Amino acid sequence: MGPPTPVYFISHGGPNIMYETTHPAYTALGNIGREIVTKVLPSIAGGAKGVVVFSAHWQGGRSKVFVNVGEEEGLVYDFYGFPDVGFPTPERRGFGWGAG
Amino acid sequence: MGGVQADKKGGQHYYKEEFPYKGSRELAEKVLGLLGEKGIEAEGVKRGLDHGVWVGFKCSTLPFIYFRRHTYIYLNLREKSFGLMFLTGSVPPREFPHYPYRPSLPLRLGVPYSALFPRASHLLAPLTRLPHNLLRYGSPQSS
Numbered sequence: 001m002g003p004p005t006p007v008y009f010i011s012h013g014g015p016n017i018m019y020e021t022t023h024p025a026y027t028a029l030g031n032i033g034r035e036i037v038t039k040v041l042p043s044i045a046g047g048a049k050g051v052v053v054f055s056a057h058w059q060g061g062r063s064k065v066f067v068n069v070g071e072e073e074g075l076v077y078d079f080y081g082f083p084d085v086g087f088p089t090p091e092r093r094g095f096g097w098g099a100g
Numbered sequence: 101m102g103g104v105q106a107d108k109k110g111g112q113h114y115y116k117e118e119f120p121y122k123g124s125r126e127l128a129e130k131v132l133g134l135l136g137e138k139g140i141e142a143e144g145v146k147r148g149l150d151h152g153v154w155v156g157f158k159c160s161t162l163p164f165i166y167f168r169r170h171t172y173i174y175l176n177l178r179e180k181s182f183g184l185m186f187l188t189g190s191v192p193p194r195e196f197p198h199y200p201y202r203p204s205l206p207l208r209l210g211v212p213y214s215a216l217f218p219r220a221s222h223l224l225a226p227l228t229r230l231p232h233n234l235l236r237y238g239s240p241q242s243s
Contacts, residue, residue, distance in 0.1 A: 015111070
């Protein structure tokens with residue numbers, strides 16, 4: 001038996017946080033990711049099978065929990081109303097990773 | 101309509117972001133069964149991963165990739181982390197009259213979920229905050 005499965009409370013950001021790489025929250029998220037990848041995943045016997053997430057952007061019923069049973073449901077782009085303030089372009093972001 | 105108008109102002113690139121993942125019916129059925137056993141009403145539905153989940157996970161991995169400055173690490177990471185199955189569950193509606201002044205559903209959910217994952221075989225990562233920004237997406241009733 002390994003250690004108890006860790007639980008993380010993560011305050012998510014708006015999609016803009018993906019580009020605000022100098023924001024403290026961005027650094028904090030990265031630290032969490034590093035911890036999971038370098039410490040938590042290797043410590044799970046047999047490897048981790050999945051991630052269970054409760055999202056603040058999915059509202060259930062008064063006393064009912066909804067659970068996604070789909071396997072290929074893609075992403076929900078549930079945001080809107082952002083002003084055009086000149087977000088960094090993918091090139092300026094400096095990652096070897098395209099915007100999509 | 102709000103989304104369409106916003107697109108003209110900016111933020112179009114947000115809609116091009118991707119986050120590869122795969123859901124798990126097996127894990128979902130397991131969770132639904134356990135919730136039922138604990139007397140918590142639950143229903144399986146089909147719904148994509150909202151930004152409350154994928155934005156945070158994306159940020160949590162990208163700096164690591166950048167830190168290593170190596171494409172191979174990125175690909176390897178996709179195997180290890182993005183290859184994991186994602187199972188998402190909902191939180192109570194904001195208008196829930198007693199929320200959050202009484203033990204809320206997310207807190208009560210901790211009991212059956214701790215039984216479901218007593219030892220490390222899964223990661224449990226609730227990205228919690230009060231529901232917000234749900235004008236267009238959210239409960240099935242409002243969509």
